[in-house]
Amino acid sequence: MAAKCPKCGKTIPDDSVYCAYCGYGVAPSSRSVQVSVGGALMITAAGASLVLFILSFYALWNIYHWYPPYVAQIWFFYDQMLTAFSFIGFLSGLFTAALSLIRRSYKLTIASAVVCALSGCGVWIISMIIPNSSVTHSLLYYFLPLFVTPIAGTILILFKKAEFNTQPKNVGKH
Numbered sequence: 712m713a714a715k716c717p718k719c720g721k722t723i724p725d726d727s728v729y730c731a732y733c734g735y736g737v738a739p740s741s742r743s744v745q746v747s748v749g750g751a752l753m754i755t756a757a758g759a760s761l762v763l764f765i766l767s768f769y770a771l772w773n774i775y776h777w778y779p780p781y782v783a784q785i786w787f788f789y790d791q792m793l794t795a796f797s798f799i800g801f802l803s804g805l806f807t808a809a810l811s812l813i814r815r816s817y818k819l820t821i822a823s824a825v826v827c828a829l830s831g832c833g834v835w836i837i838s839m840i841i842p843n844s845s846v847t848h849s850l851l852y853y854f855l856p857l858f859v860t861p862i863a864g865t866i867l868i869l870f871k872k873a874e875f876n877t878q879p880k881n882v883g884k885h
C-alpha cells in the first residue's frame with residue numbers, strides 16, 4: 712500500500728510519519744495516546760514531588776526552629792533526604808514529561824523517568840522508616856503518586872521508541 716504526500720504529491724509508504732521527499736508531517740496522528748498519557752503521568756509525579764519538596768523544605772525550617780536538639784537531629788536526617796529526593800523527582804519528572812510530550816531523545820527520556828521513579832522509591836522508603844510512620848499514609852501520599860505513577864509512565868513510554876526522533880532535519884522547510 713502507498714499513499715500520496717499532500718504537500719509535494721510524491722508516492723510514499725502509507726505508514727510514513729513524514730514525507731521522505733519534502734519532510735512534510737503526513738501523519739501527526741500516528742503519535743500514540745500512550746506516550747502522551749505517559750508524559751501526563753510524569754507531570755503528575757513531578758507535581759507531587761514539588762508539593763512534597765515544598766512541604767519537606769518548610770518542615771526543615773520548622774525542625775530547625777522548634778524541636779529540641781536530639782529530636783531535631785533524627786528528623787533533620789530524614790527530612791533532608793525527603794527534600795533532596797523530592798527535588799530530584801520534581802526535576803527529572805518534569806524533564807521526562809517535556810521530552811516525552813515533544814517526542815525527543817528516547818534514551819534521555821527513559822533515563823530521567825527511571826531517576827524520577829528511583830527518587831520516588833527513596834521517598835517511599837524514608838516515609839516507612841521515619842518515626843511515627845503509618846503504612847496507609849506511606850502508600851497514599853508517597854508510594855502511589857511518587858513511585859507507581861512514574862513507573863506506569865515509564866512503562867507506557869518504554870514500548871513506543873519508534874515515536875521518538877522520527878522527524879527529519881529538513882522538516883522546517885515545508
Ligand SMILES: [Zn+2]
Nearest residue numbers: 716719730733
Ligand atoms: Zn512530500
